[in-house]
Amino acid sequence: MENKIELVVSRSKASYKFRADESKPDSFENNWKNNSIDGLALIRENKIIFDCKCQSVANYCFGDMSPGDTVAHGDTIAPGKFTLRCFVEPRKFHGEIHAICDTIDIDGQRINRKAMQTSANGFQNGRWLLHDRYSFKLGRDTNCAWSAGCIIVSSADLEAFNKVLRKNGIKAGDEIRGIIVEI
Template identity: 60%
Template sequence: MLRIKILRYKKSYDFKAFPEKEDGFQNNWKNNSLDDLILLNNGEEIFKAKCQTVANYCFGEMFRAGDVAFGASVSEGEFTIKTFVPPRKFNGEIHAIIKTKTVDGGVIDRNAMQTTKDGFQNGRWLIHNKYSFKLGKDTNYAWSAGCFILSSKDLERFNSVLKKIRGKSRRRNKRIFDGGVEVSGVFVILGFGIALTIGLLSFIAGWKSGRARLEEEIAEDAERKAADKALYDAEKIKIKREVFKSAEDKKKKMSNNSGRDKFNAVNDILRNKD
């Protein structure tokens, strides 16, 4: 089963280069395209790319009143995309974001639109690229009014993955992945918690590595002690053997029948006594 995951980092909300100045193209470019768009197939990651999900294009014709300037951004939680919808004024093959809410509480309907209290419609919320028809290429920064924006190259890669899956579905006579098919998704906001988790995991990994090294050193020390003990035991046996041999020689000298030989043997022992 296909599923999309969006990871938004809290740093993405800090998009104004100069907080004291007004919103605009000259000011809202900071911390651009930090978020991750991930496509999963049966839990396995098959696509990942950086994208812009925070509504930094919140001025001019895209201005909307609210408690926060980026209120048109899709909020944390579940959402759905409708694949390969008509591009209209956008470049390339695009997808609609539907059945979810925005940060300011607005509901995005099945048509990727919002209806205001006065009955006006706002929209569409889409996944598209940052291509500029005026420039004939991608803009340096992604400008989002609530959409998920990829580079042109990454959107092409994303679409290629979807089409590849569509081809496999056709060959297996399963549900055909054509335009309008919906894919569920989840939106997660990451901040200091993820940094703490990463730091904790790094600490655990470092501790395990250090512990493994300590255990290795303990094992090496045990091997050295065993080798030293073996050498000591061998030398001890050698010394005992030499002592016993010397004692045996002395015993033989003392056991001779000649009194003179016994006298000489005693003198030798006394002379060699430490």
């Protein structure tokens, strides 16, 4: 990590209040409140060189995406330090994405160097990423960012983020320091 770029995610405590109606179960119809109100900034030598809004709390904790172990949003990356490995293989994701590594989630489970967790049975699960909210089904960004633990930005913001990284010499496999702070 020789570069001088740092990623700072400023998570609003209101982001945890993503249910429109607390009395109803988690669902696409209910988990849209306080969406993408967190800040994401690239900083180089104490200057912000890029910033945008993001979704950093796991609000997609139902259906195909099982809830966390201690709370529904337990797969949310915990406040603190992490490593962002840049320009990783997108697999089924849109655009050029980045892996979130070497950290823990709110449930206290480790996210390893491969951006995954290993279960007690030795199975790897999940993949913590910074990616956009593009839907191949819709052919555009979704109206809300749906996170199962990832940090989500708009397609336009991911493209701009990547341009700034490249302009600053960051290439595939490079790592930058990251931190999530709650405000």
